[in-house]
Amino acid sequence: MALPQHNARTFSLLATAVALGVASTAASAQQSPALDRVSLWLGGYYSNNDTTLTAQGRNAFTGLEGKLNFENDLGLKKRSLDPRIRADFLLGDSQGFSFDYYQIHRSRTADYNEPIPVLNTDVGAHLKGIADYDFGSASYKWWFGHQNDVFGLGVGAAYYKVDFRVNGSAYLGDLSGSASAGYDKSEWAPMLSLGWRHAFNDQWRMYADVSGVKKNGGDLSGHIWNGALGVEWFPWQHLGLALEYSASHLYLNKRYQNATAKLDLQSDGPALYLRARF
Numbered sequence: 001m002a003l004p005q006h007n008a009r010t011f012s013l014l015a016t017a018v019a020l021g022v023a024s025t026a027a028s029a030q031q032s033p034a035l036d037r038v039s040l041w042l043g044g045y046y047s048n049n050d051t052t053l054t055a056q057g058r059n060a061f062t063g064l065e066g067k068l069n070f071e072n073d074l075g076l077k078k079r080s081l082d083p084r085i086r087a088d089f090l091l092g093d094s095q096g097f098s099f100d101y102y103q104i105h106r107s108r109t110a111d112y113n114e115p116i117p118v119l120n121t122d123v124g125a126h127l128k129g130i131a132d133y134d135f136g137s138a139s140y141k142w143w144f145g146h147q148n149d150v151f152g153l154g155v156g157a158a159y160y161k162v163d164f165r166v167n168g169s170a171y172l173g174d175l176s177g178s179a180s181a182g183y184d185k186s187e188w189a190p191m192l193s194l195g196w197r198h199a200f201n202d203q204w205r206m207y208a209d210v211s212g213v214k215k216n217g218g219d220l221s222g223h224i225w226n227g228a229l230g231v232e233w234f235p236w237q238h239l240g241l242a243l244e245y246s247a248s249h250l251y252l253n254k255r256y257q258n259a260t261a262k263l264d265l266q267s268d269g270p271a272l273y274l275r276a277r278f
Contacts, residue, residue, distance in 0.1 A: 043273030
């Protein structure tokens with residue numbers, strides 16, 4: 001049955017208004033161009049490191065009473081190139097999961113002809129130092145804003161593992177001796193993170209991230225914070241590059257029955273990623 005001309009015109013206008021309303025609602029709730037449904041990061045972190053181990057109490061750390069800097073005293077290279085990976089997944093348009101993992105692994109074996117007082121070595125010493133640090137995190141994030149700028153708040157947990165060891169043997173003529181010190185610990189701790197994303201266009205974007213971990217209670221306390229500022233470039237729709245400057249600071253205080261050990265690691269440098277987005 002044909003509609004009267006007046007009713008047909010009214011129905012057409014009503015349908016147009018409904019369609020425009022639906023489109024407007026969808027546009028207001030759509031995903032921000034600064035975010036991806038799935039975001040993968042695979043790259044390397046070229047870090048500049050400064051590592052200090054301080055201990056008091058010989059019962060826990062044989063031969064170490066004082067402060068030992070792994071770069072200055074042991075000759076570990078300050079620079080290190082290590083892998084770093086990330087993954088982000090959106091659930092809906094403004095919430096999702098974020099994962100991050102990186103490591104800093106260094107070692108050095110060397111012979112010295114000078115004394116190392118902090119290790120009670122004498123002239124002629126053979127030292128081996130290992131400095132390994134692993135950090136991984138998982139968080140749930142809320143993103144606020146649907147335009148070119150979005151701001152994020154995340155809560156989650158971080159896992160860190162540290163293994164810092166030094167073994168030394170000293171000799172002078174027929175006399176010889178050895179000394180060792182170490183710090184080996186892994187732990188989970190709650191984490192809070194903040195983020196910002198900006199899309200200049202479909203190819204260029206900028207971002208900033210800050211996260212903090214604080215450990216209290218028991219015989220281990222301290223904090224870890226990480227920060228990054230970077231830019232993304234996508235010459236192809238789903239594949240691109242990201243270059244960022246990262247910095248982190250780890251400070252842990254470990255109490256033993258008759259000793260205390262403090263570990264301080266400061267790291268910063270550029271990171272380059274191969275980026276995939278979907």
